[in-house]
Amino acid sequence: MLDKLTQKVSDALRFISGKSAISEKNIGDAVDAIKMALLEADVNLRVVRRFVNATMEEAQGEKVLRSVDPGQQFVKIVHDKLVSFLGDTRQDLRLKGPDALSCILMLGLQGSGKTTSSAKLALRLKKEGRKPLLVACDLIRPAAVEQLAILGGQIGVPVYKEEGARDPVAVYRGGVNWAQKNLIDTLIIDTTGRLQIDEPMMEELSRLKKAAAPDELLLVADSMTGQSAVDIAKTFDEKIGLTGVILTKFDSDTRGGAALSLKTITGKPLKFVGMGEKPEDLEPFYPDRIAGRILGMGDVVSLVEKAQEVIDQKEALALQKKMEKETFTLEDWLEQIRAVKKMGSLQALLEMVPGMAGQVSEDDINREELKGQEAILSSMTRKERANHLIIGPSRRTRIARGSGTSVAEVARLLKKFEKMKTMMKKMSKFNRNPQAAQAMMSRMQGGFR
Ligand SMILES: Nc1nc2c(ncn2[C@@H]2O[C@H](COP(=O)(O)OP(=O)(O)OP(=O)(O)O)[C@@H](O)[C@H]2O)c(=O)[nH]1
Ligand SMILES: [Mg+2]
Structure with missing residues (x-):
């Protein structure tokens, strides 16, 4: 993932970081190279423009620290800007304490990875000591309930399902009932995906949202669809309201544009990335680590800090x-x-x-x-x-x-x-x-x- 972007950005920065004196032209060239790299990575044009302006502005305004040279300092500016565009700090799930019942509603288009991600989240919460329950509210796709049941079996997390059910809200209520009897503290609701955003889907999700008042409304989006993943997030947020996004298939997304545009365009944090098909393949999204990876120069912040120290x-x-x-x-x-x-x-x-x-x-x-x-x-x-x-x-x-x-x-x-x-x-x-x-x-x- 992100290989090409990393290559280009680090080339641009390596050139400038090797200079003990840098001019406006040097910075301009480096910023241009980074701009091209971002555009090639399918980052939204508006985001790229904002990024470039913010970086230039800061680079020109920055006073030179005595302990690092200007090239290194510029690398840090680029890094910090990347971090802020990726969402600043890690955003974890916001759930209630274990004494109350928390609820996570998963939504997204067909095939985006909702069911897989539901299981991944369940496994993660279980490992954290919570007692999750997977609730099978995708009643449209024929094998959906069975798929969730199998995944639940694999990870040792109970799955609530109702044979022949037609109304997802009724299944949700049944799930709450079951949860209360079985000391469950977190519901994870898998829902129906459709090929595109349409009225029936939004209706169903609105009803579920109203009934469940979820703590988390997580959009599951396929990162390989690039900018359209960002557009989808925007629409879902406007119509239903989101608390965060899970970008799936990040393991096969070589460009990374969606991850970079998402926060800036939608204002919603990227909470997790899917890194494979297995239930363990879910990683919390750390803006600073991803920025470090994109720069391809190790963890630049800590390096510059160390350099300042040493x-x-x-x-x-x-x-x-x-x-x-x-x-x-x-x-x-x-x-x-x-x-x-x-x-x-x-x-x-x-x-x-x-x-x-x-x-x-x-x-x-x-x-x-x-x-x-x-x-x-x-x-x-x-x-x-x-x-x-x-x-x-x-x-x-x-x-x-x-x-x-x-x-x-x-x-x-x-x-x-x-x-x-x-x-x-x-x-x-x-x-x-x-x-x-x-x-x-x-x-x-x-x-x-
Ligand atoms: N490589 C990779 N594959 C993934 C990831 N997440 C999901 N998949 C695969 O994507 C496909 C669709 O995943 P599902 O979880 O069934 O997607 P869904 O959104 O529930 O699909 P519908 O229920 O049909 O709407 C499956 O083959 C998954 O194994 C991921 O992070 N990486
Ligand atoms: Mg599904």
């Missing part, structure tokens, strides 16, 4: 100076190692550093070695760390003992440090970007093989 521009500058003046000490090295350890994924951070994208993989970083280095460095005195030249044989023995390593390992570390210093001297001559300096440090201290 790559402090001021610190990076100080490091750069030390490298140039060759006053980099073991003490600085220890500090660097601790900073790296604080980060979750070094690779992810390095990806954001100008010029480093695609060059490092987590496999390259030897975390064990990092730990060993920290142990050795911590076993030195401050004085030793300030001047490594004073560390003779007896001091080496003490440090090895203190860190649970061997004299050979201590010697190896000191040798590595000498090598790092030489390398830095060379690097600092042609690389005057403080963040690149820090990234290079990270690479070296990470024990790159």
Whole structure:
């Protein structure tokens, strides 16, 4: 899912995030590329326009943070805008407490996935400790009741049905009765779908809604129908009123346009996505995770936040100076190692550093070695760390003992440090970007093989 969109958006952003200075033209180009990607993904044109305007506006108004470069900051703006277009925060079901009877009414066109999604929701609620009951109110399609009964059997959730019933509202009432006798706390009502929205359907749903006063009116829409899923949601909301949407077949929807347009056009939250045919294949919809996936750059928010925490521009500058003046000490090295350890994924951070994208993989970083280095460095005195030249044989023995390593390992570390210093001297001559300096440090201290 979303593969193509991810590819295009991340290409556009990768280009700009690798820049330590960005111009209006850079931003314009990136925004244009994202715009094309969204349109290709079948996102509603109005939504795309709004997205572009909001992003441009923010990018121009944003003051530059001292700890991230403008390219990275732009990535975050795009991310935050995506999140807000996808609905901001996760919207869970709003049900009553377990002492009262809650009700979920499922609606949607024929074949959209109502019956399957009813079972999926039932399984989910059951796992959360609720006692759901599936109520078979699709009395039109011949095998509908049987299909629900089979699904209920599979997931171990009771199904209420009435043989030969003709009136869904009567079945609903029977369901409530049964529920009260059997300690049920949530009704999930499966309804009839039609090929298109028509009067009889709306009538039936209105009657059910009036009778049941549901806590949730969930539209089940097929994401593969793209923008028409959004139009359908709009119509259902106007005629019946919705509290949320489940987009099904998200596993086979490679474009994702419906997910991106839905909230903006209808104002209704996307609560779940169907990710397959099995009862387990239902996922809560997390706007920030989907946005992260679309950007294809990992979880950008947390990255930029981590970068703000760890790559402090001021610190990076100080490091750069030390490298140039060759006053980099073991003490600085220890500090660097601790900073790296604080980060979750070094690779992810390095990806954001100008010029480093695609060059490092987590496999390259030897975390064990990092730990060993920290142990050795911590076993030195401050004085030793300030001047490594004073560390003779007896001091080496003490440090090895203190860190649970061997004299050979201590010697190896000191040798590595000498090598790092030489390398830095060379690097600092042609690389005057403080963040690149820090990234290079990270690479070296990470024990790159
Ligand atoms: N791949 C995939 N298939 C799905 C998903 N949800 C439903 N389906 C399939 O879509 C088809 C229709 O699903 P149903 O649950 O019967 O749809 P419905 O809305 O109840 O259909 P009617 O009762 O005829 O209106 C079935 O073959 C399901 O297995 C999903 O999230 N992913
Ligand atoms: Mg059905």
